[in-house]
Amino acid sequence: MLTLMNWMPRAGAAAFAALVMTSSVQAQQAPTVRIRGAIESVDGNMLGIKTREGTDVKVRMTDNVAVFGVVKTSLSEIKQGSYIGVSAMPEPDGTQRALAVHIFPENQRGVAEGFRPWDLRPNSTMTNATVAETVAGTEGQNILVKYKDGEKKVVVPMDTPIVTFVVGDKSEVKPGVKTIIFGAVKKDDGTLETNRVNVGRDGITPPM
Numbered sequence: 001m002l003t004l005m006n007w008m009p010r011a012g013a014a015a016f017a018a019l020v021m022t023s024s025v026q027a028q029q030a031p032t033v034r035i036r037g038a039i040e041s042v043d044g045n046m047l048g049i050k051t052r053e054g055t056d057v058k059v060r061m062t063d064n065v066a067v068f069g070v071v072k073t074s075l076s077e078i079k080q081g082s083y084i085g086v087s088a089m090p091e092p093d094g095t096q097r098a099l100a101v102h103i104f105p106e107n108q109r110g111v112a113e114g115f116r117p118w119d120l121r122p123n124s125t126m127t128n129a130t131v132a133e134t135v136a137g138t139e140g141q142n143i144l145v146k147y148k149d150g151e152k153k154v155v156v157p158m159d160t161p162i163v164t165f166v167v168g169d170k171s172e173v174k175p176g177v178k179t180i181i182f183g184a185v186k187k188d189d190g191t192l193e194t195n196r197v198n199v200g201r202d203g204i205t206p207p208m
Helices: 009-029
Strands: 030-042 044-050 056-072 084-092 096-103 114-117 123-138 140-147 152-155 162-167 180-187 192-198
Touching: 030 056, 030 192, 056 180, 084 140, 084 152, 123 152
Parallel strands: 056 192, 096 152, 096 162
Antiparallel strands: 030 044, 030 180, 044 056, 056 162, 084 096, 084 123, 114 123, 123 140, 140 152, 180 192
């Protein structure tokens, strides 16, 4: 069976391969910016956001932007098998003390799986993983989460903000709403662009 590479002249095929490789490398290297703040203006697809640091930024939404609402839920919704993200502070004994937990919908299982530094607070961490065990503890809930390269023990105090994502639409992207954009892409001309906007519903500030 003929493929695109089979019928191209050899020089053309090499150039095509180089183009694909270059595009892939550029896509991988495109720097991203995490933005937390309040939406102050919406002009077509352009958002004006006042960040939590007090700076003003402009972010362009792509035409196919996905909007998700961030809504409150309860600790009891974290069950064995749930796929969750835990913003936390590391404890001296190696456990993670949760600052916030977000429960992913099933169709987002596996998103950004793993353990990494986070910027909610200095020295904070993020773990996206599957709940293997959950046991009531003296301070809240003790959870064991597992991801492809390891596992973490997490203490979730009773007052920890617990949220989940629900599908929203562009009508929710409006002035006054609190938002978190996980990965706005910084373009070559310095502008920021995103294909996903997460907005707090009912006055919620996304806690992650």
